[in-house]
Amino acid sequence: MLNLKQIEYCLEKIGDMFPHAECELVHSNPFELVVAVALSAQCTDALVNRVTKTLFEKYKRPEDYLAVPLEELQQDIRSIGLYRNKAKNIQKLSKMIIEDYGGEVPKDRDELVKLPGVGRKTANVVVSVAFGVPAIAVDTHVERVSKRLGICRWKDSVLEVEKTLMKKVPKEDWSVTHHRLIFFGRYHCKAQSPRCAECPLLSLCREGQKRDKKGLVKR
DNA sequence: CTCCCGATAT
DNA sequence: ATATCAGGAG
Incomplete structure (x- = not known):
């Protein structure tokens, strides 16, 4: 496990590597961000952006998602994967935003989590990116990196x-x-x-020690 | 824990 | 062929 100094060193080096890191899900308002993040579960950002490019032209407001049959929305997002769950969630979430939140995306994380298809990770992304609230959304990347480097323990939950x-x-x-x-x-x-061979953190990375130059686990 | 699921990289 | 992708719900 890394101590605080080592963690700070890691984050500084990572900051040098990616100084301009920001949300890559294309959106132009909080509602589009909610939809995009809900669609992004177990799917790459690139694929989500490919779909939302046309999706957001057809569906502007929560009412628009409720105006079509479920099957039509399913087809519109089919290439994303998990499309039956996601289509259902987006229609329900749209209905809730209209009926419970006056048509506006709630700015509170505990309210966001009440929306179907929106868990803690998605809610953290929305408050952070759309509303400027400090938050750390732990997705598959954040979890893997934190565990490989030794910022946290392997058995730790995402929370x-x-x-x-x-x-x-x-x-x-x-x-x-x-x-x-x-x-x-x-x-x-x-x-x-x-890419362990070109990693500035290799010397203090516990996972890196177990891997060869190609980043493959040694036998 | 399982299920949901297509696209892409390896 | 298999692993992985800005997870969440039952």
Whole structure:
């Protein structure tokens, strides 16, 4: 496990690698962001953006998602995967935003979580990106990177990973750090072939010690 | 824990 | 062929 100094060193180096890390889900208002993040579960941002490019031309407001049959919305997002659950969630969430929140996306995370298809991770992304509230959304990348480096323990739940990061990182840096960890995981410390040979953190990375130059686990 | 699921990289 | 992708719900 890394101590605070080592964690700060890691985050500084990652910041050098990805100084401009930010949300890559294309959106132009909070409602579009909610939809985009809800669609992004177990799917790449690139694929979500490909679909929302046309989706957001057809569906502007929550009412628009309720104006079509479920099957039509399913087809419109089919290439995303998990499309039956996601289509149902988006219609229900649209209905709730109209009926319970006056047509506006709630700015409170505990309210966002009440929306179907919106869990803690998605809610953290929305408050952070759309409303500027400090938050650390722990997705697959943040979890993997934190565990490989030794910022947290392998057995930790995503909630425990989030708590650890919130404790180790100053609150004003939560959102930037969160995006930098995502970029580091997405483009460098990748799940299948991490680029350990060109990693400035190799010497203190416990997972890196177990891997060869190609980032493959040694036998 | 399982299920949902198509697209893409390896 | 298999692993992975800005997870969430039952």
